[in-house]
Amino acid sequence: MGSETSYLPVTAAWAKAGNTSEPVPHPLVCHLIDTAAVAHELYEVLLGPSVRAELEAGLRPLGRPRSVVAVLCGLHDLGKLSPAFQALRHDIAAARFSTTGSVPVLRALDYAEKRHRATPERTDLPHGVATAAHMADRFRRMGVAGETADEIASVIGGHHGTLPQRAEIRAAQRKAGDLGTGPWQVARDELMDTVASLWDCTFPATGCTEVALPHPAGVGLAGLTTISDWIASNQRWFEAHPDVSDLAEYRAKAVATAQQAIAELGWQPWRPTDVSCAGMFPEPAPNSLQRTVEELVADCDSPGILTIEAPTGEGKTRAALQAAATLVQRLGLSGMYMGMPTKATSRQARGEIDALLTQQGSSLRANPVYSGATAERSPHGPRIEVREVGVDEPSRESDGASADSSAEPDSETGSNEVHEWFAKKRGLAAPIGVGTIDQALQAVIRSRHNFLRMSCLSSKVLVVDEVHSYETYTSTLLDRLLWWCGRLGITVVLLSATLAATRRDELIDRWQSGHRNPASAPEELTATQPGGWQVTWADGTGRRPPREFGVSEQNPLVLKWIHERSTTSRDDSRDLVGWLRENIESEGCAAIIHNTVARAKRTFETLQTECAGWEEPPELFFLTGQLDAKDRAEREQILQARFGAESEHRRGIVVGTQVLEQSLDLDFDIMITDPCPVDLLLQRAGRLHRHSRSARPVSKRMLGLIDPRPPANAKQKAKRKYRFPESAVYRQYLKISTMEAVGANMTLDMPAAVPKLVQKVYVEEVRPNEEARYEQWDESRKRYERTDHVDTHEGEVAALPMSIPGQSLNEFTRHTTNPSRTRKERGRKEQQP
Incomplete structure (x- = not known):
């Protein structure tokens, strides 16, 4: 490595400055070893077989793949061995570097510290990008193809969440004052070799032309690096060791600590014993x-x-x-x-x-x-x-005592x-x-x-x-x-x-x-x-x-139109209440699912008044997604106990929103619902007669559907269209198609009717025969297609590319x-x- 290595021993640089109450620095080499130890233990737990196979194929030229991966993860903070980072705590760095007697090293440190003090915001090189800059250069020197070298460097340097772009890496390599040249570069090379040797790996000087990092391998390496760093940064397990003389001994302790940390996290692979259905679920029989x-x-x-x-x-x-x-x-x-x-x-x-x-x-x-x-x-x-x-990187405001590392923007x-x-x-x-x-x-x-x-x-x-x-x-x-x-x-x-x-x-x-x-x-x-x-x-x-x-055999699903006037009066639910009273006045349970919280609240208030005069007033329950998390969880437990598979005392009416259609395993005698797309309508109906019971107040599976159809005597064209109780929830095109599909046959042979209805609404076109409704359907179809196109585009923009x-x-x-x-x-x- 040359005589310059004496200027900057690999054990001198600090990585963690310590907390305010306990300012004990943790050496950089120790943190790299800690992280490599964690990565080695997590390798087969976090990464799947396919990802590991691609890593092993691409990195095998460097040695045993699992060890190579662990070392690369460990080197994530290599960029901290730079004037820009070490000067963040000039007091710690100066004390640890003073024994080197290197004037160039101390001068670079002083220069970087003056730059920090001269600017109100951090403008120096983020240490993740510094890591990428050095590793890209080192891997190119080893003979790794340029794009692959940049890819490995970016993946390792992106452990704070953002993978450095190639332009950033090139710009960082030109920031000599921040990155550090001469003894700093030599020391980083020596630090890489030191950590590698502890896992019996080497970084050859040349000849690494076969090294590769396909995308699945890069994803796995980036993820493993990040989570290994987080665990290794936790003082619950990895305490600061300001002075370390025997790195092999320290590695052994780090491996034991990593094993302890992962055990305490409970991150052992799941090893199911009996995977047969009868063995996993003895009752009832599959x-x-x-x-x-x-x-x-x-x-x-x-x-x-x-x-x-x-x-x-x-x-x-x-x-x-x-x-x-x-x-x-x-x-x-x-x-x-x-x-x-x-x-x-x-x-x-x-x-x-x-x-x-x-x-x-x-x-x-x-x-x-x-x-x-x-x-x-x-x-x-x-x-x-x-x-x-x-502490990872101290903030400027607290003079390096805080655990906030927000000083490095973006990266x-x-x-x-x-x-x-x-x-x-x-x-x-x-x-x-x-x-x-x-x-x-x-x-x-x-x-x-x-x-x-x-x-x-x-x-x-x-x-x-x-x-x-x-x-x-x-x-x-x-x-x-x-x-x-x-x-x-x-x-x-x-x-x-x-x-x-x-x-x-x-x-x-x-x-x-x-x-x-x-x-x-x-x-x-x-x-x-x-x-x-x-x-x-x-x-x-x-x-x-x-x-x-x-x-399993199911009773037919009988749909009933429930009429409701489109006003804000409480009388809106009069027919709704009458149908409920007719079927469950003295026993049984019902669910009412509205598409908006406002409608659910209005119906709940109506029932509070109307049900008081029933022969056996039912208990009323209310559930929406806008409830406080604790309140909602408590209500869900109550509903599960009252209307679940094992419940016996099932008297009550539940008023809610869409959370009821897919939430708990609930079982109701009858149900009323707002119009919605056919798949969700059938999903809601799945909460009817869900479990076998010896007796119910109604033998038929009845679903009351709030009627959006116009009055039969409507003469004006505008009044012969569907009038849904709300317009913002669900696409009108799907609601109209659903009403046309189910309106043709109000008794459905279940569950055989389900795939046919879904096919009708989502694949075929269910066109209304009545002129006004057809025009309404056609206009809504065009809006649906336009919105669908926009939503698809927005999803593709937000998503990762293939x-x-x-x-x-x-x-x-x-x-x-x-x-x-x-x-x-x-x-x-x-x-x-």
């Missing part, structure tokens, strides 16, 4: 659907996509859990993530999964992953508070922010997570740390429930997520009770397109005949023939947007995560 799914996945030996289409109440969730357990076992995965449409469904699914884990004797528990889930997280995992995290918004993500939303990294689908969709939105979410999913089976229920914008994001799942070899299970056959084919094709050919776009699909109840498996080799199965050879992975975090933009504001606000 039905036809569950047996069919079990047989289908029993011999799957490669990543793929499974679609399960079955009526509501048929046991899709259990079938999906059994399939996920089997695929985890057969494919060597770490766990699963179940993405639900709402928080309410997430809470219910979490309970089912925890019960399963307990029954199998596993110590793992499902981590809730949605906004506000921190308070609900299992006590099995440690509470990792932000205050426990060591690293602040260690508090990223560590808070880790402390509160680490559920995606945990082996088993359950939450809203939005958390998975954020993996494909152009935003900071999206690569981390994708890395976390790579080792899991991704289960998506109610896959039919999303608007065009969200569906566009889901399409892109499935494409990337195929690219990264992430196995997916999709569930639906009302999925159009064409949509099913689209979803399968998205996954296969990503897996089959990184450069291919999804194929244009032609219209498909209505599907039935079936399960379908597809992988990289093709699609197996769908398997059909028998479904992987194209030669494209840099830094496109992931270029032109970033808010990661929470997973749904449009228009409509379905009840389902916001």
Whole structure:
């Protein structure tokens, strides 16, 4: 390395300055070792087999791939060995560098410190970009192809959430005063070699022309680097060691500490014991659907996509859990993530999964992953508070004593922010997570740390429930997520009770397109005949023939028009109240689902007055998505106890919004609903007579539908159109088509009618015969198509691009947007995560 190495020993640089109350610096070399140790332990837990295979193929020329990956993750903060960073705490750096006797080193330090004091805001080189600048240069010197060298450098240097662009890396290499040349560059090379040697790796001087980093490998390396850094930065486990003389001894301690940290986090792979349906769910015995799914996945030996289409109440969730357990076992995965449409469904699914884990004797528990889930997280995992995290980069305002590293704009918004993500939303990294689908969709939105979410999913089976229920914008994001799942070899299970056959084919094709050919776009699909109840498996080799199965017998669904005047008077619900009274005045239960909170409140107030005079006044319940989180959770528990599968005292009326159609496993005798698209209408009807009971006040499954039709005697053309009680929720085109489809036959043979109705509304055109309604339908169809086009475009703009050879992975975090933009504001606000 030459005589200059004596000027700057690799143990001299600091990485963490310590907290205000405990200002003990942590050497840079120690933090790099800490991070490498964590990465080595997490390698097979966080990263899926397909991602690991691409990493191992691309990095094998450098040595044992797992060790090479660990070392690269460890080197993420290499850029801190620079005048710009070390001068942030000139007092610490000067004290640690004074023994070197190097005038050039101390002079560079003084110059950088003067620059810091001369500017009110940080204008120097962010240390992540400094890392990328040096590593790109070093890998090029080793013979690695230029684009690959830049890609590796960007991935490692982007651990604060934004992957540096190539132009940034080139500009950083020209900032000699910030980056440091001469002894600084030599010391960084020596630091790289020192850390590598501790894992028996080397960085050859030349000849590394075969090194590669395909996109899946880059995603995995970026995600593993980030999460390993966060764990290694936590003083709960990795305490500061200001003076270290024996690095091999320190490495051994770091490995033991990393193992302890991961054990305390509960991040052990899920190893299901008995994956048979009967073994996982002893009671009741598996039905036809569950047996069919079990047989289908029993011999799957490669990543793929499974679609399960079955009526509501048929046991899709259990079938999906059994399939996920089997695929985890057969494919060597770490766990699963179940993405639900709402928080309410997430809470219910979490309970089912925890019960399963307990029954199998596993110590793992499902981590809730949605906004506000921190308070609900299992006590099995440690509470990792932000205050426990060591200082990464001190802020200017507090003269280096704060834990806020907001001084580096854009590239690293602040260690508090990223560590808070880790402390509160680490559920995606945990082996088993359950939450809203939005958390998975954020993996494909152009935003900071999206690569981390994708890395976390790579080792899991991704289960998506109610896959039919999303608007065009969200569906566009889901399409892109499935494409990337195929690219990264992430196995997916999709569930639906009302999925159009064409949509099913689209979803399968998205996954296969990503897996089959990184450069291919999804194929244009032609219209498909209505599907039935079936399960379908597809992988990289093709699609197996769908398997059909028998479904439980259901009583016909009888639709009843409920008339309502379009005024704000409480008398609006008079007919509604009369129909309720006729059917459940003395016994039984009902649900009323409105499309807006305002309408739900108005009906609830009406019932408070009207039901008081009944022979047996029912207890009234109210549930919407706008309730306080704690209040809503408490009400959901009450409803589950009163109207769930095991409930006996079922007297009451529940008034609510869309949360009732997909939330809890509730069972009602009769129901009234506002008009809505056919798939959601049938979804709501699935809460009628959901469980077998010996006696009900009404034997028929009756669904009252608020009548949007005009009066029969309406003569003026304008008054002969549909008049929906609200206009902002759901597309009018779909509501009109639904009313025409169900109005033709008000008694539906269930569940056979479901796929036919969905096909009619979403694939075929249900044109009204009456002239005024036809014109209304045609106008709304044109608006629907225009809006659909806009929503698709906005979804594609927000989403990551499909992987194209030669494209840099830094496109992931270029032109970033808010990661929470997973749904449009228009409509379905009840389902916001």
